Amino acid sequence: NYQSGEGSLASEKFAQLTLLDANTSVNGQTGKNIALTFHFVNSGQVPLTINSIRSECNCLKASYPEVEIKPGEKGNFYLLIPSNVPGYYTTNLEIEFSPAKQSLILPLHWNFTAQ
Numbered sequence: 484n485y486q487s488g489e490g491s492l493a494s495e496k497f498a499q500l501t502l503l504d505a506n507t508s509v510n511g512q513t514g515k516n517i518a519l520t521f522h523f524v525n526s527g528q529v530p531l532t533i534n535s536i537r538s539e540c541n542c543l544k545a546s547y548p549e550v551e552i553k554p555g556e557k558g559n560f561y562l563l564i565p566s567n568v569p570g571y572y573t574t575n576l577e578i579e580f581s582p583a584k585q586s587l588i589l590p591l592h593w594n595f596t597a598q
Contacts, residue, residue, distance in 0.1 A: 499527035500580055500587050503557070509564065509593040517564040517593065525552045531580045536560060538591070540574045562591075569597045 503522040511517045525531050530553050536545035547560035560578070576589040 496528040498525060498529050498531035498554075498580060498582060498585060500524075500531060500533075500578060500585075501526040502587075502589070505589060507589060507591050509591075511564075511566055511593065511595050512598050513566045513569050513595050514598055516566050519562045519564065521560050521562070522557065523560070524557045525554050528554055529582060530554065531582070531585075533560065534579045534581055534584070535577075536562075537577050537579075538574045540572070542572075543574070543576070543591075545576075564593055566595045569595050 501524050503524060505521060506519060509517055509519065530551045532551050533547045533549070536547055538545075542565060544563040544565075545560060548558050552558050562576070571592070571594045573590065573592045576591050578587045578589065580586070
């Protein structure tokens, strides 16, 4: 049984990371790395902190704010996609954030043509 009062709805409060403009499909040329900026908002009810951003291929370099994002606050994270080899690539990007080690999976696709 839940009691009313402070903390009684704690299990119903959550953090939610919402991407505002996710460009997940990119074209480029080899030799020219692509830098992407992703804008997000904490649309949840409690502060969140990004713990990690990982790709399945481990080929992307991510940077993100290492500070707490309060509900309603906006932030950015950045990706650098290396363009060493021509071809079409796809991977999933996992954005892990706290509290409760939640995650958001973002599919990415990019195509590099030879210069």
